[in-house]
Amino acid sequence: MMMMMTESMTSEMQTCMNACMECQKMCMETMTYCMTKGGRYMDMAMMGMMRDCAEMCMMCMNMMMGGSEFMGRTCMLCAEMCDRCAMTCEQMSDDAKMMECAAACRKCAEACRSMQMMPA
Numbered sequence: 603m604m605m606m607m608t609e610s611m612t613s614e615m616q617t618c619m620n621a622c623m624e625c626q627k628m629c630m631e632t633m634t635y636c637m638t639k640g641g642r643y644m645d646m647a648m649m650g651m652m653r654d655c656a657e658m659c660m661m662c663m664n665m666m667m668g669g670s671e672f673m674g675r676t677c678m679l680c681a682e683m684c685d686r687c688a689m690t691c692e693q694m695s696d697d698a699k700m701m702e703c704a705a706a707c708r709k710c711a712e713a714c715r716s717m718q719m720m721p722a
Contacts, residue, residue, distance in 0.1 A: 614713075614716055614717060615666050615717070617713050617716075618662075618666065618677065618710075618713040618714055618716065618717050619663050619666055619667070620713075621706075621709050621710040621712075621713035621714070622659040622660075622662050622663045622680065622710055622713070622714070623659070623663060624706050624709070624710070625656075625684060625706045625707055625709070625710035626655075626656045626659035626660050626663075628702065628703045628706035628707075629652040629653070629655050629656035629659070629687065629703060629706075629707070630652075630656050631703075632652055632691070632699060632700065632702075632703040633649055633652045633653060633656075635699050636648070636649060636652075642694075643694075647690070648690050648691075648693075651683075651686060651687045651690045652687055652690075652691075652703070654683060654687075655683050655684055655686075655687035655707060658679065658680045658683045658684075659680060659684070659710060661676060661680070662676050662677055662680040662714065665677075666717075673717065674717060674718055677714040677715070677717035677718065678714065678717075678718060680710070680711075680714045681710075681711040681712075681714035681715045682711075684707040684708070684710045684711035684714065685707070685708070685711045687703075687704075687707045688703075688704040688705075688707035688708045688711065689704075691703045691704035691707065692704045
């Protein structure tokens, strides 16, 4: 794994990486939760969205750590996917775990959008 020099890691990048890490973790936990609940929680589109969001968050962190020139565009795609995942989770507004996942996704989307103007 590539590591970016600490002195070139901005506070915005650190905030974004933390949000991505939390969102990735929350999406994975929520997928497990949904599998144990069964029934309407086993919606394949919703499960796929959470899996994709978790993967994108991980990719976004890797791009930032590596100082990739594609970091900004990756963050924008991550923000879009996090927003979509949040909307999907919010369809189960009566479930606290689903709303917790949605909140982590919204926070990550906001942090990723703040990376749009960051140079690589």
